[in-house]
Amino acid sequence: MAPYLQPRVDGDLRSILDSHDTLHRMLDTLGSPLNLVLPDRLAANVRDFETTLRAYDLGGTVYFAHKANRSSALVRALATTGAGIDVASLGELQHALGAGIGPGRIMATGPKSREFLWLAARTGVTVGADSVPELAELAGIVAAHGLPRVRVMARLSGFASTGTTVLSRASRFGVPVSALDPLWTVLDKHREQLDFHGAAYHLDTNGIPEKAAALEGCLEAMAEAQRRGFGPRAVDVGGGFGVNYLADSREWEAWTTELTGAVLGQRPPITWDGHGYGLRNEGGRLRGALAVYPAYRAVAGPAYLDRLLATASTAHRRPLGALVLDNLYDLHLEPGRALLDQCGAVLTRVEEVRDGLVRVAANSNDVALEAHGVLMDPILVPRGEPRPDDGPVEVFLAGNLCLEADLITRRRVLLPRPPRAGDLLVFANTAGYLMDFSAGSALMQPTARTVAAWRHGGDWRWCLDERYWPVTGREETG
Amino acid sequence: MRYDSVTDIIGDTPLVRIDEAVHGLRNIDLYAKMELFNPFGSVKDRAAWNMVRHRLAGAADRGDTVVELSSGNTAKALAVIAGMHGLTFRSVTNRMRIPEVKDLLLLLGAQIDELPGRSECLDPADTDDPLTRMYHTVSAAGGGYLHTDQYFNDLNVEAHLRGTGPEIIADLDGRAPDYFIACVGTAGSSTGVARVLRRHDPNVTVVGLVAGKSDFIPGIRNLDEVHEVGLFDPEVYDTIEAVSSDEAIDGLLTLVRRCGTLAGPTGGGAYQGAVRYLRGVDAGLTERRTAVFIVCDRVESYMSYLRERRPELFRQPARAHSVRTLTGDELAAARTVDVAGAQEWIEKEQPLIVDLRSPFAYRALHLDGSVNIVDDLFEEMLRGGLPFSRRRPVLLVCPVGEKSARYAALLTRMGHPDARSLSGGVIAWRDAGAELVRD
Ligand SMILES: Cc1ncc(COP(=O)(O)O)c(C=O)c1O
């Protein structure tokens, strides 16, 4: 049998997933699939990142990358903390403002429409610009509409490394550090409209050396800005701190070994159609690379930030955290996935069990494990009376679309016992990107409703996401 | 002994017996094949030289770059050989994890390309990983590269078929050992030697050693990675066993402390793996047997690897005058001065202002008239005693007033009568609107 990949679940998420009656009641009311979010956990995760910053005596703001989840409850809960929010569209900006997050705590990033730029400037949020033309366009809007001066950060890219050449994937975003002159020119020309706050990067990698080179590159650019008479105050290190999805590293190691064996034909396949997740067999040799998220990560989230800040700058031979502080800069960050660790789950109902195939009332857009390459088992929540324990079974998980490719995961998953129609399969720790990032309504199948749940004394309370406000029910406990 | 070229020294390494008192095997003579005596320091000198020597002349004419996927000994040997022949060498690696080797490669003039980490926001459709892409670039004919391709190149194995293997047999008076134990990186050395030994005596037992999955021993592969190796053929080995980095270091310590053999971690791993395996057979033996393991390279390059895993081996004497030894009382008694107080004090008494931040930050902005001594350097200076007169008051500044308070307490303990720390640091100074300058 292929090994389990049991999700890491702790704290409140563990406790509510153990409340089987509550879960069944929610699903009976609102249907399958159903998204569950835990706003209080987001606030706790914010504190963990802030604690890491403070350990380096650094000031700065944790901006939650909104794109990772659409929930209103999460954003409203965020409003009660000291954190900020990173919005990447006009809709996200409106959502954040409407949730009560003040413009001083909002950062607008990503590709921007004119409307998005206008509302950002009008309300006075910080604009994280991707390019020089974007800054010029923003300055034009500010001047034409007589808006107040806008605080801007410039995203940089194409960082060089010292000593060794650290290769990095090319990015479509950011001003190349090798050609910053146009940036200084536009900032200088529009000093009345643009208030340069600092440099930013966001790299799509889990490699610390690349990020260290990027942070160092930003500091160099900011030193140049100082020489040119700007007064930069903060550096933004973007997102990408990662989540450890699995409870046990040995399961991950065992599973990847089994996959290697299966691809090489040394054991029967453990995936749909012998899918190799990027690995190939070429004449008995293993080729390609495992194209999945490294589901077990020993260092993720705040610990990853700590690792980055403890990394020594190659040019200045000093930990990067100390170097940022020496320069009196604040350090901003934009974690998405990592801030949503343990903040939610997708609940699905088992519709049919037949021939090693379990069909659930949800599809691979509702639970985006495959799209994001995250491999882990669902949790089986049986319905009704306890049944005799028949022992573990291996099954494939199919979705509710009439497409051959609609598998929730192409892994064959191991369940502790055979599921039955009416049981729930719960995909835990899916709040970051795996919940509603790509959900649509293909085939007019129902899209998931979202409920927010919180502790009330010893019980769980829950309501529809859009009806959640941080005041709901809490005064009663006071 | 006279040679025309240093490459003539490659090979012909000694076979040295390990004292029974050290390994404790009663019926087995254990020998170390001392590959660390190769001129560039490792077993990989043989493979590197064998893979390039016939191609050097043409490559030099075309101005090709020698390229290899290696972060260790193969890169080192190729960098030296390329340099000797007027070629440049480029090393492509996942991660340069051994800083000493990285520095040595840079010293030798190598260019090092580190491949990017895994994508955080994955696109599973993109199976075109950076390594594969790199492979296509350097393998294209006429692309300006001499790609040695050590994981797939039969000349790597051949170096040991013709050198290492026959040498062992010759040194054992024409007999193959009963057991041969080696760590597996590219599998070149173990495969080459094993084939020679088996040809001589089909009963030889061959033990291949790899690292555990989440473990790391520089130079060798782990249980899964070994399947990516083109030269790896499971049939070569009677058994493949994992050896942990902990065992490798234990073995290394035995070799360097008790056997006069300055072996690196894989030499240590091979020794420890050999003894572990042989202990199982030793008890049942009735006649004498012989075993050989390979000491691949030298210990000196692995100091930071060892320090990270066994800090206690590098026990250092407690430092005099260290901020780490300050008591809570001493810290609480440190004198501090706020921004307004400091401005007045500077005006009246002109204390020496020491800025403990990095030179990079100091250059950008600092208090007028301050001197910059970055904290680690300042700590180093204080070990020798007070570096300035007791009669001159001192104002210490750092970003937030934390470190400067500790140094003020330390100076006070060392007998300085008036050392103060700027409370809130340069950030408070800036936020109060006080002047900061750049020179
Ligand atoms: C600019 C920017 N910031 C932050 C993030 C969040 O990244 P993560 O969820 O990996 O922390 C993203 C993700 O795409 C991004 O593009």
Ligand SMILES: Cc1ncc(COP(=O)(O)O)c(C=O)c1O
């Ligand atoms: C230190 C060290 N030990 C052992 C080996 C393994 O040798 P081979 O590549 O011949 O398997 C290597 C090879 O890279 C090495 O660098």
